[in-house]
Amino acid sequence: MDKPKLWTRDFIGIAITNFLVFTTFYYLLVTLPIYALQELHGAESEAGLITTVFLIASILTRPFAGKWIEKSGKYIAFITSLLVLSAASIFYFIPQSISGLLILRFFHGIGFGMATTAIGAIVADLIPDSRKGEGMGYYGLTLNLGMALGPLFGLTVMHQAGTHVMFIINALCSLFALVAGLFVKLPKKTIMSERTIERRTGMKIGxxxxxxxxxxxxxxxxxxxxxxxxxxxxxxxxxxxxxxxxxxxxxxxxxxxxxxxxxxxxxxxxxxxxxxxxxxxxxxxxxxxxxxxxxxxxxxxxxxxxxxxxxxxxxxxxxxxxxxxxxxxxxxxxxxxxxxxxxxxxxxxxxxxxxxxxxxxxxxxxxxxxxxxxxxxxxxxxxxxxxxxxxxxxxxxxxxxx
Known part of the structure; x- marks a missing residue:
């Protein structure tokens, strides 16, 4: 009996999207502290806060993103999150102070929290049940590749072309993630009511x-x-x-x-x-x-x-x-x-x-x-x-x- 197909257009699209989301995350993670210290003349503590503010926004967003996904559907949350990520990436040219950068990082973190929650929910639907382990392994590999290429690419661009080009490439990667996400179509599944979910799992939605x-x-x-x-x-x-x-x-x-x-x-x-x-x-x-x-x-x-x-x-x-x-x-x-x-x-x-x-x-x-x-x-x-x-x-x- 033939195995159900794993490498569908939708799975490839979600994998590319996830790769680009995490590439841009690590791309900025290692470059923004240097940018804050050298060009915005911030302190070491402020450079650390750049990452902290981003992650706090992501953490606070995830529970609400999960509820939104249950009520509005995965695809709406998915595309909205990619739009937020793209908008945030374009705005990196604007802040001229640490406080302005922190506000943008919080906004960017909201998009990241939404995106990672939605992508994780979608990829589970796209992988056939009989190939879950294999599919999740390849999905996880996109994160690892982003972790490896993001810092290398970011530091190389920053030191050879400057921060302006660095932010242009970051914005382009976010836009490419949005384009890849638009090609993803979700399988039709029965949407359970909150009462049904509570009855089947013993877990309250709250x-x-x-x-x-x-x-x-x-x-x-x-x-x-x-x-x-x-x-x-x-x-x-x-x-x-x-x-x-x-x-x-x-x-x-x-x-x-x-x-x-x-x-x-x-x-x-x-x-x-x-x-x-x-x-x-x-x-x-x-x-x-x-x-x-x-x-x-x-x-x-x-x-x-x-x-x-x-x-x-x-x-x-x-x-x-x-x-x-x-x-x-x-x-x-x-x-x-x-x-x-x-x-x-x-x-x-x-x-x-x-x-x-x-x-x-x-x-x-x-x-x-x-x-x-x-x-x-x-x-x-x-x-x-x-x-x-x-x-x-x-x-x-x-x-x-x-």
Missing amino acids: GYLENSAIPVSLVAAFFALIYSGIVSFVSIYAKEHSLMEVAGYFFVVYAVVLLISRPFTGKWFDVFGANTIIYPAIVCFAVGTFLLSVSNTSLLFLSSAALIGLGWGTAFPSLQTIAIQVAPPEKRALATATFYSIFDLGFGIGSFTFGIVASKVDHGSIYFYCSFLILIGIGVYYLLHDRISSRSIVKKIEKKIS
């Missing part, structure tokens, strides 16, 4: 968090506090250490190692369990951050990227998988939303905090202390998940024996 996913989501948020400082300020750190010629490649090495390792670590997760993967990944993440703190050569700098990619790139999807596994099957979508919302909150707080601390302490010292903070995360993971999970397993075994 409920925005899945309780079972909160503990492991808090673990992810703890590590996001640190990772945000790496991804938001590594380009500034590279400039301070005369490593700008390889700064963009930091994310390429990170993503390549992540993509190569993920198939193996995913299988090991299934065979040996989460703890066998996550504990070594945390240590690897810590070692990579330590190497980053002492990087004075291109080799050390890119080696740290590889270890951080292997460590955090393994820990993050593993924690996300746990969040989905601990939730009832009918609440896995809510568990995923819970995980990303709490993670983004940690990321936003970390970026802002890192910016404040970096104004008083050099980046190398911060990364040095962060490497030990990551090791403390082993205890956080044990207390919030491993210990509780082990007790649950013991209780199940005792129940079966009795």
